[in-house]
Amino acid sequence: MTDYQEYLDFLYSALAFQNKKQLVLSEDTALVADMGLSSLEVMEFIEKIEDHFDISIPLNILPDVNTIGDLAKKVRELNL
Amino acid sequence: MLFDKFQTMADFQAELAARHVKPFGAVTEKILSATEGVVEGRNVILAGTNNYLGLSFDPRCIKAAQEAAARWGTGTTGSRLANGSFSEHQALETEIAQFYGVDHAIVFSTGYAATMGMCSTLAGPGDTILLDADSHASIYSGVKLSGADIIRFKHNDPEDLAKRMRRLGDRAGQALIIAEGIYSMLGDVAPLQEIAAVKREYGGYLFLDEAHSMGALGETGRGAAQAAGVEADVDFFAGTFSKSLGAIGGFCVSRHAELEAIRFCINAYIFTASSAPSIIASTRAALRIITEEPQLRHKLWDNANRLYDGLKDLGLPVGPTASPVVAVEMEDRSATIECWNALMAAGVYVNLVIPPASPSTNFLLRNSVSAAHTSAQIDTIIAAYAGLITAGLITPTSKAH
Numbered sequence: 036m037t038d039y040q041e042y043l044d045f046l047y048s049a050l051a052f053q054n055k056k057q058l059v060l061s062e063d064t065a066l067v068a069d070m071g072l073s074s075l076e077v078m079e080f081i082e083k084i085e086d087h088f089d090i091s092i093p094l095n096i097l098p099d100v101n102t103i104g105d106l107a108k109k110v111r112e113l114n115l
Numbered sequence: 116m117l118f119d120k121f122q123t124m125a126d127f128q129a130e131l132a133a134r135h136v137k138p139f140g141a142v143t144e145k146i147l148s149a150t151e152g153v154v155e156g157r158n159v160i161l162a163g164t165n166n167y168l169g170l171s172f173d174p175r176c177i178k179a180a181q182e183a184a185a186r187w188g189t190g191t192t193g194s195r196l197a198n199g200s201f202s203e204h205q206a207l208e209t210e211i212a213q214f215y216g217v218d219h220a221i222v223f224s225t226g227y228a229a230t231m232g233m234c235s236t237l238a239g240p241g242d243t244i245l246l247d248a249d250s251h252a253s254i255y256s257g258v259k260l261s262g263a264d265i266i267r268f269k270h271n272d273p274e275d276l277a278k279r280m281r282r283l284g285d286r287a288g289q290a291l292i293i294a295e296g297i298y299s300m301l302g303d304v305a306p307l308q309e310i311a312a313v314k315r316e317y318g319g320y321l322f323l324d325e326a327h328s329m330g331a332l333g334e335t336g337r338g339a340a341q342a343a344g345v346e347a348d349v350d351f352f353a354g355t356f357s358k359s360l361g362a363i364g365g366f367c368v369s370r371h372a373e374l375e376a377i378r379f380c381i382n383a384y385i386f387t388a389s390s391a392p393s394i395i396a397s398t399r400a401a402l403r404i405i406t407e408e409p410q411l412r413h414k415l416w417d418n419a420n421r422l423y424d425g426l427k428d429l430g431l432p433v434g435p436t437a438s439p440v441v442a443v444e445m446e447d448r449s450a451t452i453e454c455w456n457a458l459m460a461a462g463v464y465v466n467l468v469i470p471p472a473s474p475s476t477n478f479l480l481r482n483s484v485s486a487a488h489t490s491a492q493i494d495t496i497i498a499a500y501a502g503l504i505t506a507g508l509i510t511p512t513s514k515a516h
Contacts, residue, residue: 075476089282091266091279091282091283093243093265093266094265094266094267095259095263095265
């Protein structure tokens with residue numbers, strides 16, 4: 036099992052080129068409220084994660100995901 | 116504030132009002148025929164109605180509706196599970212099942228209720244739904260209510276579907292795959308042979324919404340699956356009576372006997388009044404007509420090809436293939452609104468589509484073709500688009516032929 040921090044690190048690197056505001060990313064950084072990702076950008080980002088871990092992330096879990104940390108936890112659960 | 120989330124829409128409506136444009140909810144003051152009307156004070160050719168076979172004004176359908184209203188009254192005033200199942204409803208269920216060559220059918224009061232109701236009920240908590248990313252809003256509403264895990268696959272991409280089915284492992288065999296025949300906004304057709312092949316490889320159940328393809332595709336008008344020769348792979352067909360059949364209502368048909376039990380679990384079927392008998396009667400008449408008169412379908416395609424080729428020859432960005440839905444994609448919202456207004460001024464009513472109703476961030480001038488259009492009307496529509504180019508409102512994206 037990959038450690039939570041490794042999931043976080045992957046998400047940070049995957050988000051690097053979408054970090055238009057040049058924020059210092061942390062697990063508390065909100066994808067939409069802080070980073071300003073559009074719904075299309077969120078879906079592109081999700082697809083990148085899905086392909087990397089070879090999983091599908093159900094749409095219905097996304098309402099519970101606000102921050103990078105939320106997403107890392109969900110991806111870890113799905114990849115167990 | 117409760118209303119804050121509506122401010123963007125309020126601002127957009129105010130902008131349209133200030134520009135004296137009313138693309139959404141434009142009032143039709145008079146319907147002159149299946150293809151002509153008076154909209155917002157203008158005589159226009161109706162090129163945004165989904166009236167694919169032009170049956171809304173067929174005298175046989177009108178007569179059937181009139182006679183049914185006289186015999187049964189104007190409404191049922193009740194649910195199909197209570198007092199709202201008349202023999203007309205039952206007869207239509209038998210006939211729509213026969214039309215599809217299966218044994219089971221449910222008739223719903225609207226097409227939205229049919230797809231939303233089925234998609235919210237077929238799969239539940241613990242199940243998995245895989246739906247095409249460009250699915251209709253009724254499908255998205257339904258799956259959201261289902262409680263199932265919802266996984267999108269890329270639009271019309273069987274490889275992405277296969278990848279996601281593989282990732283499901285043992286759960287794939289119980290998954291519900293949802294696709295449409297013709298997609299309503301761009302008029303593109305699902306690659307159903309490939310989707311059916313994925314289903315055969317991984318298992319699962321296939322739900323196909325033929326709302327825009329019933330009456331338009333297939334040897335006997337059953338839709339895209341018939342045209343692709345994969346009807347045996349489809350577990351549930353859904354569709355509507357409000358497009359090719361010229362009325363309103365929806366249906367789901369299936370070879371699975373379980374549909375009869377599912378019927379009693381669908382809130383969108385149970386907790387709403389059944390269709391008025393006049394609607395059911397005109398739908399039955401229309402179903403007979405599309406069965407007996409394949410020439411309507413041929414005329415629809417003649418017109419669809421004529422409009423598609425005409426717009427393509429102008430260099431306008433239309434879809435990859437001809438279809439009863441021909442959409443011109445534009446990137447700029449303001450320019451699209453101007454074009455819609457200019458088309459109205461030229462006597463052509465089309466649909467203005469904005470995201471998220473459009474499948475991308477683009478805006479659409481959506482045209483739907485009818486078998487009832489004359490060739491001259493199609494040419495007038497094409498000429499109106501040529502006028503947009505002449506006026507500098509739209510720039511051809513490919514070289515005009």
